[in-house]
Amino acid sequence: MKKILTIFVLALFGSFLVHFSEAQISTPSPSPTGKVEQKVGLTDVTINYSRPGVKGRKVFVDVEEYGKMWRTGANSATTLAFSDDVKLEGKEVPAGKYALYSIPGQEEWTVMIYKDLGLGGNVGAYDASKELTRFTVKSVNNPVHVESFTIDVGDLKNESATIRLMWSDIIVPIKMTVDTESKVMASIDRFAKNPNASLVNQYASAANYYFANDKDLNKALEWITKAVEFNPNAFWHVQTKARIQAKMKDYKGAIATANKSMEIAKAAKNDFGYIKSNQGYIEKWSKLQ
Incomplete structure (x- = not known):
């Protein structure tokens, strides 16, 4: 009988806790x-x-x-x-x-x-x-x-x-x-010392960084050329090469490379706007020759 009473009390207390928990009021924090x-x-x-x-x-x-x-x-x-x-x-x-x-x-x-x-x-x-x-x-x-x-x-x-x-x-x-500069330069140096054909995007990233930050354009051209060699159908990398050439004032070479990029882009199912952008670059560089 005593055991039954204990079980009943525990069950009643458990039920109380459940209902008490459900009855708690939730309000927004004054300082979320x-x-x-x-x-x-x-x-x-x-x-x-x-x-x-x-x-x-x-x-x-x-x-x-x-x-x-x-x-x-x-x-x-x-x-x-x-x-x-x-x-x-x-x-x-x-x-x-x-x-x-x-x-x-x-x-x-x-x-x-x-x-x-x-x-x-x-x-x-x-x-x-x-x-x-x-x-x-x-x-x-x-x-x-x-x-x-x-x-x-x-x-x-x-x-x-x-x-x-x-x-x-x-x-x-x-x-x-x-200190972003030293980290980027260190990663580029590590990569340049141990290049790998499977790391096409690494070559392209290094080239893009040098291009965008007015660093050694000859080195940028070298790296983007390697990226294109390893993935000749990447018309976006070919266009980057053309832009680097143009920045080096090699407009004739830039136009030829941009035409190559446009040719590859036309053969792709989706050119992502590269045909139009290449046309714009070619028109611009033609006036600078």
């Missing part, structure tokens, strides 16, 4: 989480943060304060993660994950990159000895009202970008630089 994932050059940048709203208040007067440390968001601290070494406002930041804290000012902000991810939003326990670095950034006026605190990564270039903190009518732009 946000995430930014962006590649800058060859570097992956990941930002996790929470997004408080203005909600009719005056930021850094009614909510948060100028001159006081801020977790740079809501809830836990904002975090930044970099797959490679970067520089923020000229300060070295090794690859890794960090917390982002700041001291807002009416004209200038102090930004701190913090190594201890366990601090979270407890800014009262901030330990300056755990800072990786800090720097100052001038804020600028935003003509567009930003209701929810927003972080984005813009002004993207191969070697740089801008991390922007935006809230209400304020923008805090943080300049980030990455």
Whole structure:
């Protein structure tokens, strides 16, 4: 009898827990989480943060304060993660994950990159000895009202970008630089020392990089010629060769190569617009001979 009673009580308690769980109320977070994932050059940048709203208040007067440390968001601290070494406002930041804290000012902000991810939003326990670095950034006026605190990564270039903190009518732009050039050059050098016929796209990528960045065009022509030799039906690579020749001011050779690219493209089931683009290049280069 005692055993039966125990089973009954456990069953009743289990039923209560199920109904209690189903009765929980779900509501939206007042400061929802946000995430930014962006590649800058060859570097992956990941930002996790929470997004408080203005909600009719005056930021850094009614909510948060100028001159006081801020977790740079809501809830836990904002975090930044970099797959490679970067520089923020000229300060070295090794690859890794960090917390982002700041001291807002009416004209200038102090930004701190913090190594201890366990601090979270407890800014009262901030330990300056755990800072990786800090720097100052001038804020600028935003003509567009930003209701929810927003972080984005813009002004993207191969070697740089801008991390922007935006809230209400304020923008805090943080300049980030990455070392893309040496990584690309190192990969090209490794490939050039050990070429392989199966790596057609590697030859083409190296040639395109040299072409686009005004490097040794003779080397670019050598590499794209190898790519074409290994895959003579790749009319897109043949056109790249023509463009390199034109940049070297060999317009006669460029026109002949572009005609070859167009001939191959016409034989393909889909030319992806290369027939038209070749015609445009030929017309342009004919005037430059």
